[in-house]
Amino acid sequence: xxxxxxxxxxxxxxxxxxxxxxxxxxxxxxxxxxxxxxxxxxxxxxxxxxxxxxxxxxxxxxxxxxxxxxxxxxxxxxxxxxxxxxxxxxxxxxxxxxxxxxxxxxxxxxxxxxxxxxxxxxxxxxxxxxxxxxxxxxxxxxxxxxxxxxxxxxxxxxxxxxxxxxxxxxxxxxxxxxxxxxxxxxxxxxxxxxxxxxxxxxxxxxxxxxxx
Numbered sequence: 001x002x003x004x005x006x007x008x009x010x011x012x013x014x015x016x017x018x019x020x021x022x023x024x025x026x027x028x029x030x031x032x033x034x035x036x037x038x039x040x041x042x043x044x045x046x047x048x049x050x051x052x053x054x055x056x057x058x059x060x061x062x063x064x065x066x067x068x069x070x071x072x073x074x075x076x077x078x079x080x081x082x083x084x085x086x087x088x089x090x091x092x093x094x095x096x097x098x099x100x101x102x103x104x105x106x107x108x109x110x111x112x113x114x115x116x117x118x119x120x121x122x123x124x125x126x127x128x129x130x131x132x133x134x135x136x137x138x139x140x141x142x143x144x145x146x147x148x149x150x151x152x153x154x155x156x157x158x159x160x161x162x163x164x165x166x167x168x169x170x171x172x173x174x175x176x177x178x179x180x181x182x183x184x185x186x187x188x189x190x191x192x193x194x195x196x197x198x199x200x201x202x203x204x205x206x207x208x209x210x211x212x
Contacts, residue, residue, distance in 0.1 A: 006196045008099045008187055009090060009116055011109045011164075014124035015154030017135040019170040023124065024101055026177050031184070035098040037089040040066065043081035046141075074104060074111035079153070083108070090116075099184065106160035120187060122180070123164040127171035129155075 014020035028034050040056040042063050051057045058066075063082045067075060075084030085102055093100045102112060113119055126132040132154055136147050161167055166183050170176040187193070195202065 006193045007094050007097065007118075008184075009094075009102060009112070009119045010099060010184070011102045011104060011112050011119055011121040012124065013104060013106055013109050013121070013157070013160075013164070014170075015126065015132060015157045016150050017132045017139075017154065018124050018126045019135070019173065019176070020103060020124050023170065023173070023177055023180060024103060026173075027180055027184075028101070030177075030181070033097070033099055034101060034184070035093040035096070036101045036103060037085055037093060039089070039103070040072075040075075040084045040086065041081060043079075043083075073115055074102075074108035076105055076107040078105055079149070085112070099188075106157060106163065109160075109163070120166070120183070121164040122166045122168060122183060123158075123161040124176070125158060125161060125167060125169045127169055131171075 012020060012024060024036060028036060038052065038054070038056060040058055040063060042058060042060050043055075045051065045054070045057050049055065060082065063075075063084065066072060066084065066086070071086050071088070072084040073087050073090060075082060083104070085104060085108065090100055090102070102108070104112070109121055113121065126135070129151070133147065133151055136142065136150055142150065168176050168179045168183075188197075
């Protein structure tokens with residue numbers, strides 16, 4: 001699938017607990033031109049999560065069936081659960097004129113970069129391992145054993161941060177949000193995007209005096 005539109009697909013990755021989801025939620029609240037692609041997952045919904053809004057929650061046989069139908073632009077196993085982004089979910093948002101945010105891990109990011117054009121990748125880092133562990137414990141959702149597994153996986157995930165276009169450190173939430181906004185606004189000011197967005201102004205400015 002080639003993204004022939006001027007809209008951009010943003011791949012955003014981070015270790016669990018780095019604050020990625022909260023940052024992206026705040027980003028969308030500030031920018032009506034952004035949309036998060038709703039992923040599929042085989043994990044159970046958490047409290048307050050809604051099917052079709054936070055994720056498309058499906059069972060394992062359904063997910064495998066979608067893989068066999070080539071429905072996903074990317075999919076991966078994470079903590080014994082499956083996650084995937086469908087082609088249809090991305091295309092729906094692009095057709096509505098939105099820049100699309102994909103909240104996925106490094107495995108998925110690699111797949112997306114191979115299969116889509118006009119992709120920008122961003123990795124969000126915590127300020128330290130101690131801060132990351134504190135955030136995981138503050139959720140009060142996991143046992144010590146699970147947290148230990150998540151910390152181990154976090155280190156493995158962060159080793160891939162150098163594969164991305166941009167790095168944002170989420171030490172101060174507002175500063176990290178400002179940094180993400182800066183990346184998106186700079187992308188929108190690129191020539192290719194502006195030639196379409198400002199076509200009328202550019203045409204008027206470049207029109208030869210006396211022509212017409």
